Amino acid sequence: MEMTARLLDLDLQAPLFQAPMAGAQDHRLALAVCQAGALGALPTAMLSLEQLDQELKALSSGTQAPFNVNFFAHTQPEPDPAALQGWHAALTPYYLELGLDPKDMPQGAGRQPFGPAAAEVLQAYRPAVVSFHFGLPDAQLMRRIQSWGSRVLCSATTLPEALWLQAQGVDAVIAQGLEAGGHRGHFLSHDLSEQMGTMALVAQLSRALSIPVVAAGGIADARGVQAALALGAQAVQVGTAFLCADEATTSPLHRAALMSPNSRHTALTNLFSGRPARGIVNRLMRDIGPLSPLAPAFPLATAAIAPLRKAAEAQGRSDFTPLWSGQNTLGCQSAPAAQIVQALMAGFPPA
Numbered sequence: 001m002e003m004t005a006r007l008l009d010l011d012l013q014a015p016l017f018q019a020p021m022a023g024a025q026d027h028r029l030a031l032a033v034c035q036a037g038a039l040g041a042l043p044t045a046m047l048s049l050e051q052l053d054q055e056l057k058a059l060s061s062g063t064q065a066p067f068n069v070n071f072f073a074h075t076q077p078e079p080d081p082a083a084l085q086g087w088h089a090a091l092t093p094y095y096l097e098l099g100l101d102p103k104d105m106p107q108g109a110g111r112q113p114f115g116p117a118a119a120e121v122l123q124a125y126r127p128a129v130v131s132f133h134f135g136l137p138d139a140q141l142m143r144r145i146q147s148w149g150s151r152v153l154c155s156a157t158t159l160p161e162a163l164w165l166q167a168q169g170v171d172a173v174i175a176q177g178l179e180a181g182g183h184r185g186h187f188l189s190h191d192l193s194e195q196m197g198t199m200a201l202v203a204q205l206s207r208a209l210s211i212p213v214v215a216a217g218g219i220a221d222a223r224g225v226q227a228a229l230a231l232g233a234q235a236v237q238v239g240t241a242f243l244c245a246d247e248a249t250t251s252p253l254h255r256a257a258l259m260s261p262n263s264r265h266t267a268l269t270n271l272f273s274g275r276p277a278r279g280i281v282n283r284l285m286r287d288i289g290p291l292s293p294l295a296p297a298f299p300l301a302t303a304a305i306a307p308l309r310k311a312a313e314a315q316g317r318s319d320f321t322p323l324w325s326g327q328n329t330l331g332c333q334s335a336p337a338a339q340i341v342q343a344l345m346a347g348f349p350p351a
């Protein structure tokens with residue numbers, strides 16, 4: 001398969017994709033990446049429909065270059081009162097410690113999966129790429145997106161997931177290795193023992209699939225890019241290395257953690273949302289996790305954590321903050337995103 005900047009007919013300097021990172025960026029990072037010749041991405045999992053429209057407006061009016069709009073495609077769980085009660089009981093001591101009233105513990109879903117209403121908003125913008133995490137929306141919605149000319153991408157964490165996505169007609173698969181920061185994108189099996197590192201996953205997927213494979217997880221410099229390409233990837237997706245970019249919205253506490261020796265200690269945790277995600281180990285993860293059966297189903301764990309996080313952050317503490325990070329923080333630098341793009345671009349062969 002040809003490895004060119006025209007991968008998926010995208011007009012890019014090289015097939016370098018910035019990973020969408022909900023909670024750590026908005027259109028500004030995506031725009032800076034697009035302007036530097038790579039594929040910028042807009043994460044939308046935490047946006048209302050109005051915010052989605054505003055962000056899309058800001059991004060599309062800022063660049064003619066292709067960009068990626070990313071959605072979560074999980075199934076919203078039925079609230080389980082017993083599970084929520086157990087979760088609230090586990091968090092009560094922390095509420096008391098921070099002077100918060102446990103009776104005010106909020107509930108609710110926080111993150112909505114992609115659906116027809118979001119598709120309505122998206123249709124006006126027809127982005128070059130639409131990507132999904134946690135599986136795909138229903139087939140009709142996916143066809144609708146592709147009918148606009150948008151390419152559909154989705155994360156896979158195992159070979160069976162990648163083969164399933166290919167059979168559904170996605171245009172490319174993102175091979176998300178275990179090194180990756182943020183949420184694991186699995187959707188066929190919740191058994192984490194099936195998941196593997198980027199090197200193993202990219203090699204397996206690029207051998208078995210006929211559609212392009214995008215390598216994600218642990219890629220932080222030009223050599224990482226070269227390694228992914230050597231394993232058969234057609235493109236790379238990089239997240240953590242952009243977290244300290246000037247244009248990211250990553251909080252000062254999160255930036256400090258990424259730049260500190262603590263960033264050597266990451267783990268998968270389900271405490272902040274209900275689904276496993278990789279972040280820098282902090283107090284809550286040490287105390288009751290990192291993976292705990294007490295956390296209710298995704299995304300229902302999030303709401304009750306929010307007041308703890310806010311109160312602790314006001315004291316300069318990240319005890320209850322999800323410090324999402326991949327295993328490889330080597331590429332994190334406080335610099336314009338364009339500089340980070342340039343460093344990664346050096347790993348691609350000349351056009």
Ligand SMILES: Cc1cc2nc3c(=O)[nH]c(=O)nc-3n(C[C@H](O)[C@H](O)[C@H](O)COP(=O)(O)O)c2cc1C
Nearest residue numbers: 019021022043133180181182217218239240324326
């Ligand atoms: C802070 C953070 C937030 C993330 N949020 C999303 C998201 O909203 N949607 C998504 O598809 N992937 C998300 N990811 C995962 C990335 O798409 C990608 O798999 C990962 O960043 C690649 O590994 P790396 O962080 O080692 O570069 C997130 C990753 C991070 C670090």
